[in-house]
Amino acid sequence: MGESALVGVWPLSPLQEGMLFHAVYDEHATDVYVEQMDLGLEGPLDPAVLRASWQALLDRHESLRAGFRLRSSGAPVQLVRRRVVLPWQEVDLSHLPEDEMPARVERLGAAEQARRFDLADPPLIRILLVKVGENLHRMVVTMHHIVLDGWSLPILMQELWSAYEAGGSAAGLPEVTPYSDYLKWLARQDKEEARDAWREALDGADEPTLIAPVERDAAPVHCQVVYATADAALDEGLRDLVQAHGLTLNTVVQGAWGLLVGKLTGRRDVVFGA
Known part of the structure; x- marks a missing residue:
């Protein structure tokens, strides 16, 4: 066989x-x-x-x-x-x-x-x-x-x-x-316990966080990349900021993005993926 x-x-x-x-x-x-x-x-x-x-x-x-x-x-x-x-x-x-x-x-x-x-x-x-x-x-x-x-x-x-x-x-x-x-x-994980944790984390997020109108019949597209370069002053300022507060640069960038999305949507509670 x-x-x-x-x-x-x-x-x-x-x-x-x-x-x-x-x-x-x-x-x-x-x-x-x-x-x-x-x-x-x-x-x-x-x-x-x-x-x-x-x-x-x-x-x-x-x-x-x-x-x-x-x-x-x-x-x-x-x-x-x-x-x-x-x-x-x-x-x-x-x-x-x-x-x-x-x-x-x-x-x-x-x-x-x-x-x-x-x-x-x-x-x-x-x-x-x-x-x-x-x-x-x-x-x-x-x-x-x-x-x-x-x-x-x-x-x-x-x-x-x-x-x-x-x-x-x-x-x-x-x-x-x-x-x-x-x-x-x-x-082996407790799936219901995980669901409860996410329900608590997402409590109050009752609708999508949208920064542009939804095109219901739009075809899916591949992601695009936007490049930007920080000048020397911004680069140094960010480095000082993360060191002073014990953060990572990624955390700071995501925090800034969250604040921007909040201003664009007029909301204090926003959800986005990374």
Whole structure:
């Protein structure tokens, strides 16, 4: 009897359940949980070793081999495959004039991000490697947020380059702490106690905090980024402020945003996510 194609059947975390709901609610709309990193790589690069390194990470982490389905009962489940093959694409644009390069790379990345994942068909990550010059590459990593978050990515990238330095092998990396351990820990928690805590924290928040009119039939869009640079005086003032009050810069920025949203909405109690 041959080996099973599956090595695990797991529940979902509450956050994963929410993402799966939105993904299957409208399978033709933009999936706003498809995220992307575009990394510039300078210096000699062996694409075959880089590809092997990514594959080694998929082999190493069960959570990167998970597909997501709804049972006939409607309950969500993630099915972990024994083996998946990394979707990998290489494009050589090094022959193009330098002034045309950024727009072409951006178009390629946008097309990758617009292409939806089938959440039932892992892996929910794919790599596009674009050669833009001699010893210059752009690595576009497109992934679904249901399997990777902001805490995971730095760890994954550190492991990627460790595997690359080892010739495409993850054998020398520390033992993995399985994601399933976290799911088991979640299952042991008192869900009703958690609900009570959130009801208390959100008491009085009876409606959304809106700073612009709601367009009921608007299509979902990917997040955009706004960049701003603090001048030297503001930078120094913020540094003095956080040191004087024992705060983090993130806390100060979120506090300032909360005050601004309160003024925009005319409310003293505002709710926003970060």
